[in-house]
Structures are given as structure tokens and as C-alpha cells.
Amino acid sequence: MMRSPNKIGRSAAGPREGGAAKAEASLEISGEVLAAIGVAVLAVDHKGLCRHANPAALTLFGVSELGGLLGKDMHDLLHGRQSGDPTAHSLKECPINRALERGAVTHITREAVTLPNGERIEVECRAYPMSRGGEISGAALVLTDMSAHRRVEEENLFRKVLLDAQSEASIDGILVVSSDTKMLSFNRRFVDLWGVPQHIVESRSDELALSWVLQKLQDPQAFTAKVAHLYAHPDQESRDLIALKDGRFFDRYSTPVKSSEGVYYGRVWFFRDITDLKRAEAEMSRLYDEAQKAVHLRDEFLSIASHELRTPLTALQLATQSFLRRIAKSEAPEIPTAWAKERVTGVLDLLDRLSTLIDTLLDISRLTAGRLVLTPETLDFSALVREVVGRHEEQLSDQGCALTVRAEHEIMGCWDRLRIEQILSNLLSNASKYGAGKPVEVKVEHAAAQVHLSVRDQGIGIPAGDRKRVFERFERAVSSYEYGGFGLGLWIVSEIVKAMGGDINIDETPGGGATFTVSLPLALPELAPEPGAT
16 A cells, blocks of 8 residues: 655645745655655755755764754755854855855755754755746755765875875885786886986886986896786785896885775885995805804814924934833943034924914914914115025025025114014915925015015916915915915015015916015014004
């Protein structure tokens, strides 16, 4: 059974007569339809007084019954024309008046509604004139509460501002592209990382930006291939390392942008400069390799040192045991002087060799710790060289090395006597070891406030590629098993020469062999004061 539509303004007493009934008829709206509409709908008469409101309108104005709105002046409720509100519309612009007086449909996106408690809310207002018989008798007002919409807009704006702030504060360069690979947005860090010129930034051209990026890469083909793959597979994430021509490295990460329903909107790219990290990794790798090498050299050094120390100790032990056996023999109460002298001399030679080995170990410790002490004194360099060479003549002769010395002229200067002796002794020992049976020449020259000491042999020589390496610790141009030794002599010489402000070089000797040349200033450089000294 169909219900009869409710009529606006219909009283319980029955239909009215005359013009009032006609005006009422012109404002008829189905109550059932109004009740179903989710927006506020009100009917006003030609004076702007409320004559009807649907349930949504009651809710909007915060009243529980229709009587709370009937007869109310909508000018007061809608925009506070009579409340002295400075934002209120003038009568000329009032949407109600425009509908009633001009018959114009009026749409105002921001209108204010005053609630009974004095609170103001924002609404969107549409006013439609209603007429009957060609005369405007009232207006229908449709009000949409915009407060919720504004809150959503404000929340979205806040999220955007927050996102922009986070993006600009990020250490990553961020690029956002659409599903059709168009550049949507990027942060300042992205521009700075890639050094994008301002005209490209302002153009927002995808082609110009990509062209600029590609010309900075070591492998642009791999870069574009990876990008093409990800655009062809929108569900995939990716992370890789890209190398730039200027030596920098970027960590590149990309992930798709999707809605909660899985709709693909595009892709975001993150670029982070990890050049310092890569350099730190390379440095750590280098230090690790050096540490491994140092451990290996330490083990090799300990093995060689044990052998070098054991040899004279064994000989010393045997010589001492032989001496004791001779003393113990009852048939020989007296020891022949020549025999005893020979044995004691051998023991002293072995002790001297042990002392030299121990001094070498101490020098290694001092040089490694940077604690080498120099004691300068004024001396004749040529005379000191002749003295040191004289002490090594027997050793060189035993090795079959004919010795020539050219140090006739006096050269006065200030040097550390013991360190000069150590330099020359090591070079002579090196010459006799690797040039046994061949001539050795020692020469001293004076030129340009420097003294030059050269030791030339005609031994096995040193290849050009090894001439720097032999001055490093535990290094030698040949196997230690063939020639023995710590592999430290030339390193010690080099470090002492540096400490004295000089340098040492190796040249090839014509006809084979090597020439070591030490160049020193005529006076030692001023020594730095010891810590705590005043």
C-alpha cells in the first residue's frame, strides 16, 4: 500500500485556502525522498524563513526536531548576516537573496553555518529558486558539510608538507617517476648529487635529465638496461652500485609505488653517495693485506733470525767444548799458546757476530718506533771511510773481492760517526755477499754542499723493477735461502740516510753489478726536541 507524500507546511487541521495553499503547494517535496538524501536540504519562503528541513539538515544544525529550525531566519543561521560577522555576505551577494530576488541558482563553496552552541562550521551552499505560476515563492537550499572534507584536505596537505620536508632533509637523492616513466618530482639532494644544471631542473624534461645522468656514468649501457628491466617488471625492487666517471660511487635503490589495492602508480629511485664508504672499505682491505703480509714477514723473519743466531751459537758451543776437552786431557796439562790463541780468537769473532746481530735487532726496534738517536760530531768524511774500509779488507779479501778506495780529499762536516760506519759496513757486506770474487770500488765525492758515498760491485746486479723494493723491510732481490741474512740491511741503511736528511739510489754498474750512492748534507738537520723538553 502506497503512502501519501508529506507536504511542506501541511497542518493537522487540513488544507488551507487561497494564496497560502498555492504557496505551500509550490514548496512541496517528497518527505520520503528528503529523508533518503544524505545532504542537508531546507526549504525557505520568500522571507528566507525555514519552512522545512530533512533529517540531514537537522543533524547538520545540531537540532533534534524540526521545530528547532522552523521559522528561523536562514540569514542568521547560514552566514550570520545579523550577528555582525565581518565575513558575512552582503544582502546583494547572499545566496538566499540571489535565489529569491533574481531567480538565480547560486553556488558558494565556502559558507558558514552557526550552530545553536555558537560553533561555526564550513559548508558548501547551493540555492535553487522555487516558483509557481511564474512567481518566485521560495528557495531550496542544499548544504554539504565541508568540515570533514577540509580536515581531509588539511591532513593531506600536512602529509605533503611533512613528506616534502623529509624528502629535502634526506641524505639520498630521490626521484619519483610515473607509471608511464615521466619524471614527477625530485629533491634538492638529487640535483646536487648529479650536478643537474638549473635549466634542466626548470624544464623538468625527462630526456634532458636522463641524457645528463648518462654522460656522467662509467657504464651508461648497464644503467639504461637496468632501468628498462625494472620498468618492464613493475613489481620488482632493485639495489645496485653505480660508478661515475669522476670516481664517485652511488648506491642505487628502486621500489615500486602502489596503492593498498595493488594499483601501480610509478617508481621511486634513491641515490646515495657512498664514495667515502667505498674508500674506507678499500683502505681497510689494504690494511688487512698489509697486516697479512706483515704477519708473513714476521714469521719469515723469526725463522731467518733463529737460523742466523743459531749458527754462531752452535760454532761458539763447539769451540768452547773443544777447549774444555783439551784442558781435561791428563796427558796435556799445558795448552799450546798458538792453539789457545786460535780458539779464543774464533770465540771473539763469533761473539762479535752475535753482537752485530743483536745491534741489528735493536736498530729494527728503534727505527720502527721512530726512536733512532743521532749523535752528530765534526769529522773528516774521507778519513772515516778509509778507516771503515780498512776494517773490512780482510772480509772482502776472504770473499775474493779486490778493493779500491778513492777517498783522498778531506771533506769536513757534521755527521753521526757510528751511523756512517753502519751505512758503509752494510754496503760493503752487501757487495761482498752478492759480488763475491768480483772487484769492489768505494768512492767519496764532494759537490754542492753534499757528500756522495758510492759502493760499486760487479756482482749479480739488481733488476730495475726491484731497486725500490730492496729498501723495504725483509725484502731482497734474490731468495733468502741462496744468500741468507735478514733482508734488513738495506732497509736500515735507507732509514738512517733519511734520518740524516739524505737519500740513497741504485744504478746499474757497466758490465754487471750494482752501484749504491748515498748523498748526505754536510751537516745533520736540526733534531726535533724530545717530548717534554723545554
